[in-house]
Amino acid sequence: MSRTTPRPCYMTSVGNPQPRPGARRSLSPQRGRNAEIARNGRRGIRVAAGALLGPGPAACEGNRVAMAGSAAVAAPGPSAPRRLNVNVGVLGHIDSGKTALARALSTTSSTAAFDRAPQSRARGITLDLGFSCLRTPLPPHLGPGPGELQLTLVDCPGHASLIRTIIGGAQIIDLMMLVIDVTKGMQTQSAECLVIGQIACQKMVVVLNKIDLLPEGKRQAAIEKMTKKMQKTLENTKFQGCPIAAVAAKPGGPEAPETVTPLGVSELIEVLKSQAYLPTRDPTGPFLMAIDHCFSIKGQGTVMTGTVLSGSVSLGDNVEIPALKVTKKVKSMQMFHTPVTYAMQGDRVGVCVTQFDPKLLERGLICTPESLQTIHAAVISLKKIQYFRGALQTKAKFHITVGHETVMGRVMFFSPAPADFSKEPLENAFDFEKEYLYQEEYLSKGSKSSEENKENDQTGEGQLPRQQWALLEFEKPVTCPKFCLVIGSKLDTDIHANTCRLAFHGVLLQGMEDKNYVETFLPKLKVYKLKHKEGQVERVLDDYSVIGRSLFKKETNIQIFVGLKVKLSTGEDGVIEGGFGQSGKFKIRIPNGLKSDTKVFLTVPSKKKSKAGKGDAAKEDESSKVDSAQPVTINLLFKRYVFDTQKKMIQS
């Protein structure tokens, strides 16, 4: 079905989104990383131009949307109104009333809002991101003079199976509303949304919805009780002390008429206004935009609408559509129903390019040509999500949301070398010059490896490193921006189990584009395992050499260990000189000679008699066998680099 209706003002219509459950969604790169917007100079002037172009008189009329907003308040011209767009996410457990709330808050909505898609209606749940907006006078804390604040509401689905869509939605927002059914309190997906919010959002407002279901006489007390409970829940999160509002977005529920008056919504709008802030927008760096709708306009081209995730775009620029492997020229753009020549990070914009079949791109990214990478593996810096119950084990498989895709991937965790545990974390780079310590599992309080560390740690404190990393190896290649957010989860966990499926989050530091990265790239990654082998001195050969046992198996090729340094538990340093006999025993040279105490330990005579004439091997096996009164152990320590194809043993 082609969507080719003439649409001269294309931001007023967003086509039919045809949402698909579980469809892959776009993810943003790390946003707002750098500078504030350039207020002066070429870019600043362009931003101002975009921002000052107010909507036509019909901009907010009817149900068709004016979704695009300016990135930030630009210096107003003498008569133009100032306008600030802030993206507000609506997240929460299924059926908590997110869509009802977005509807109650919105003054205008897009055709993609409020579960209009037939699939959504049939199932009675939100399947896709919905966009609508709320306009209100600019509050004084956002700058002097009259102006308009546009809150673009991003209504996320709540169903557990759509968590990828929720993660995508959370990354294009500046402020999050966590909607809680006041009769139920925190539920499994409320907790997951809170986790996602902590990773991706700066600010949050909790909305206790459905207060009409509380008996009127006890309503206030019940709201207060739930408010306290929520405050307690948030105590250990970055949203501690955030505002909590109580509403009934749709008093009476589904049977109530559409015209029913919501409760508490005007108070909530005041809270949202007070929480709105000037988002940091950065026009520098490559352009990247998450597309949510795509349709064609006869005679004009194909229009893609969405949110600019990073950088900026100007009329005439070439943009790449990585999913289609094509590059197209930007013919025109619209924000606020108005043609613009420039859009930047945070803007919602419609971009019209030379014709292509819109059916080929329902969702996805567009970007500066060749600015995205398609990678097979990656090094990320990561943190465990504290609510995830399981261990994070090397070699385990996770669902990994990276860039705009979620794929299965295998992980290998590693930490700094112990001497670097307290080193300042390196946020946006990975140092390939440094050596890293392989970990069987991510080190956290109580993890098995950290307990082992504690034992080896002389301070006995079991210090944890300030930064840890993982190598991710994807089952299929993913296309993503540099330094994008990565979330690892166990989405195959039973969605009815009351457990957090999100396991870790991090930043992609280095992608590996070469399919043969195992040979070409991994050897550069100096991750080592510390190997410790322990054996025993069997007997003294002379003042400068002993025979050792129990360090190697009979079949071990001792030759490869020749020259490696060992240390005796009595303090002497030794060097492995070679095998001794056939049973894995070996000779150690002690260059500085054995201490006399050691010799005493080792020279308790054996009662066994020697059998003559059997050669060296037999001799060492059966003759003059000396079991020392106090065993002397031999310690062999070496590093082996995990990706060294020659498996060399390295000693410092």
Ligand SMILES: Nc1nc2c(ncn2[C@@H]2O[C@H](COP(=O)(O)OP(=O)(O)OP(=O)(O)O)[C@@H](O)[C@H]2O)c(=O)[nH]1
């Ligand atoms: N009584 C009452 N019912 C409400 C209220 N808000 C929403 N509902 C009902 O709760 C049900 C779910 O509402 P939605 O807005 O679809 O919930 P949602 O959170 O968007 O659901 P998903 O997007 O599928 O996760 C619907 O039947 C609504 O009519 C409210 O304030 N009071």
Ligand SMILES: [Mg+2]
């Ligand atoms: Mg909904």
